[in-house]
Amino acid sequence: MALLDVEHLRVDLRTHRGSAPAVRDLSFSLERGQTLGIIGESGCGKSLSALSLLGLAPDNGTVSGSIRLEGRELVGLADRDWRAIRGDRIAMIFQEPMTALNPVHTIGDQVTEPLRLHQGLRGRAARERAVALLTRVGIRDAEQRLAAYPHQFSGGQRQRIMIAMALACGPEVLIADEPTTALDVTVQQQVLGLIRELVAESGMALVLISHDLGLVAQNVERMLVMYGGTVVESGPTAQVFGRPVHPYTRGLMAARPTLAQRLASHHGEPLPTIPGSVPGLFGLPPGCPFAGRCAFTEATCHTEVPPEWTVADGHRVRCSRREAILGASETIAVHA
Template sequence: MAALLEARHLRVDLHTQRGTATAVRDVSFTLERGDTLGLIGESGCGKSLTALALIGLQPEGARVSGSLRLDGQELVGLADRGWRRLRGNRIAIIFQEPMTALNPVHRVGAQIAEPLRLHRGLGAQAAREKAIALMARVGIPEPARRVDSFPHQFSGGQRQRLMIAMALACEPDVLIADEPTTALDVTVQQQILALIRELVAERGMALVLISHDLGLIAQNARQMLVMYGGAVVESGPAASVFHHPAHPYTRGLLAARPSLAQRLVAHRGDRLPTIPGTVPDLFHLPPGCPFAGRCPFTEDPCFTDTPPRVDLDARHRFWCRRAQVVLRAAGLADEDTA
């Protein structure tokens, strides 16, 4: 039986005036129905571009290679007409900023109804009634009255709810949420996340959740990918990665997140741990490990040698050529066995 969504060695090359840059390389994962996958990493690590490749919306000039299958159907190389039949129907996305994703000159009800008319063949009145029901389902007050309002007449949290309603209109098999709670206050964040969790459980969708917020991923994803420089540096069940992080980059990310105890005893002027350096430019990535140079375990071969995959167990793995030293430093291996 085929997985619902399966990526194998997914790669995205950007062709620009500066030349060609590999923005995403060798990304692999498998999603079953009802499964949840979290993607974490700093800005510029390839998370959002991976999401766009999953829905066939990569930038102009980008070339996607490798394999991406939805219910066994190969999507890499699919013509635009084929993508239009799937996008918004079987696979949908909640964009990071709803004010730029929603059309400011169209009424929100018409925007929610559009995929219903295109993919389900509903008439204008039936699609409108379904749009009102979806607005009510995501918590928009007085949906029958506000269905003809414009996006600017809603708050930021309500616009995000409208984006969710639009994405869920055709009950897709796969939902991609790219930073769905950015710029929302904590209360609205929790409401939005609770709504997404409820709908995923209710409809058996697979969810790809992208976020900088490690706590959000820990609470809402069963498996996760840690991305850096367009590549996956660690992957596995979320609980395992959070409790036993192996890659130096993963450990650096987790160390930079303050715990409640640290917040309670912190003094003004105290600095959180940081990862030295910055994310490298895509056009100047080292041919070896993308984290080479920022990693405290870097040796000269790290810049040139492709890091091998190291399996911690059947599902938890990371990529590092200095795995034995790294595991000892992380307390995940004994001196005698590593």
């Protein structure tokens, strides 16, 4: 039995224009200690998928499909039951460290909150545990800084505090949603190194969400590529980077500038891009969400849901133009 098993997850958002599918047919499983990356452009459904795993889909969202934690079905749980799981067995490092912390509560109050709610720790015991957590994530003089407020910390320090909060109760699944947003390169590497170290120590399963291909390549064993709320390619990270097959995946990787391209761009040569833009939820075609932006698009791509098929062991792609894209796989420049 998998630790976390997601099958055919779907999230529909109700708006004044009607209902629109924001996440469609998302499936994956995680064992203890496994790491999974989810990549894609903004608006492809990454963060909404993550929030659904915590029972935090927006009020105008309807979640269907299946999310099982050690066999227990989570879809449809009452909010009271979700609160018992959220922050205890499944925890999340939210995307924006500058706004995710509550500005009117001290850091000590915020770090000890999950300890009070889930482990019943109070007073000195909770304080000592908070100090240990903050020290573990690299906050100096942690005991003295418990009384400080978020605005008194740098962006990198706030990100570390969020990690401490997420790890407070020793969750079995850690979701990191763009954990290095707005951090400089040095702090990014420190934060990612800390997450890797903590996951290895505790045997947690990790879901890392990012638009940064290099970050995913270096930090996870398996990956999902999402577009238009759908997984278009999935598999072991080394295989997907070594041989990307779906036209969208190829476009993402080809758009990563090499050193030669960076130098050329200074001389007026444009960097590679994916033509067009991500369609809105109400602009998605009923068939393949990438239809129209894809060089292999034909009429049926707009109307027929593409089938999923296997490239190699564990490496799967969802596309109707199998022969065409495989035939072109050696001619498309990709930089892993």
